[in-house]
Amino acid sequence: MNSLTRWHRPQLSTWPGFGQLTSLRDEIDRLFEAPLAELARTSQVLGGWTPALDLYEDKENVYVRAELPGMKKEDIDVSLHNGSLSISGERMTEGELQDAEVYRSERFVGKFQRTVTLPTLVAVDRIKAQYKDGILSITLPKAEEAKPKQINVSIN
Amino acid sequence: MKTTAQRDHTENFNRSQEFVSPEVNICETKDGYVLEAEMPGVNKDGLEITLEGNEITIIGHRQVEPLNGEALFRESREADYRRVFELDPAIDTTKISAHMDQGVLTLTLPKSERVKPRKIKVD
Numbered sequence: 001m002n003s004l005t006r007w008h009r010p011q012l013s014t015w016p017g018f019g020q021l022t023s024l025r026d027e028i029d030r031l032f033e034a035p036l037a038e039l040a041r042t043s044q045v046l047g048g049w050t051p052a053l054d055l056y057e058d059k060e061n062v063y064v065r066a067e068l069p070g071m072k073k074e075d076i077d078v079s080l081h082n083g084s085l086s087i088s089g090e091r092m093t094e095g096e097l098q099d100a101e102v103y104r105s106e107r108f109v110g111k112f113q114r115t116v117t118l119p120t121l122v123a124v125d126r127i128k129a130q131y132k133d134g135i136l137s138i139t140l141p142k143a144e145e146a147k148p149k150q151i152n153v154s155i156n
Numbered sequence: 157m158k159t160t161a162q163r164d165h166t167e168n169f170n171r172s173q174e175f176v177s178p179e180v181n182i183c184e185t186k187d188g189y190v191l192e193a194e195m196p197g198v199n200k201d202g203l204e205i206t207l208e209g210n211e212i213t214i215i216g217h218r219q220v221e222p223l224n225g226e227a228l229f230r231e232s233r234e235a236d237y238r239r240v241f242e243l244d245p246a247i248d249t250t251k252i253s254a255h256m257d258q259g260v261l262t263l264t265l266p267k268s269e270r271v272k273p274r275k276i277k278v279d
Contacts, residue, residue: 052231053229053231053232054227054229056225056227057225057228059225063223063225065232067196067197067232067259068196069195069258069260070258070260100185100190103183105181106179106180107181107192107194108179119228132258133196133197133198133220133258133259134196134198135197
């Protein structure tokens with residue numbers, strides 16, 4: 001007589017390679033999630049240095065931050081034109097050491113420029129910039145007419 | 157000096173905290189090596205340089221004030237910097253010096269005196 005036994009779902013045996021596969025998938029996910037701007041930035045072959053830029057705003061000010069390590073204040077140029085802020089400059093090579101053999105040269109040397117369109121009008125005469133630890137921080141106070149204001153609606 | 161870049165990568169997978177590799181320039185003269193590492197947002201207080209055997213680990217903790225307001229556009233990464241290097245045995249590890257300026261670390265690693273080429277007088 002045939003015996004009927006309950007059917008058990010076959011158990012998944014733990015696959016030794018599983019851990020490695022999930023970490024590979026995570027890597028690829030990260031590759032796709034990372035903003036393209038970031039990928040373009042790290043590729044210096046494609047046309048030079050694009051220093052990382054952050055743009056923030058609150059009710060009073062617009063803030064711009066650029067990562068520019070190893071520069072001298074006087075070699076950084078900041079200008080405002082038609083509502084766009086431009087940060088540019090040139091990174092000079094430090095004097096070559098005598099008889100030096102170079103093993104790695106990853107740091108970028110040369111001119112760079114980044115331009116960002118500001119979200120509102122700013123009070124040009126009250127712009128402040130600071131260069132500390134290789135980061136240029138610019139605070140641009142919003143022009144009075146650009147600040148958010150309450151408009152009272154009266155209903156008759 | 158070689159970079160143990162391979163090693164860096166696998167450690168990143170396992171850590172919960174992400175690290176970014178700073179860009180470096182390395183050159184060698186007859187007196188020693190000079191290494192420059194770019195770590196914007198890092199100052200003297202955020203630097204951690206450790207020497208273990210013949211490996212030097214450079215970690216830079218970013219100390220950047222968080223910006224107020226709403227981010228419209230954000231490219232900077234919050235991650236700290238980390239890179240490991242294997243040292244040439246000719247380096248005198250007691251004489252390594254470091255200097256930090258505007259986000260760039262300059263590490264000077266002199267070679268031991270006895271390793272430098274010198275003339276030997278013959279009587």
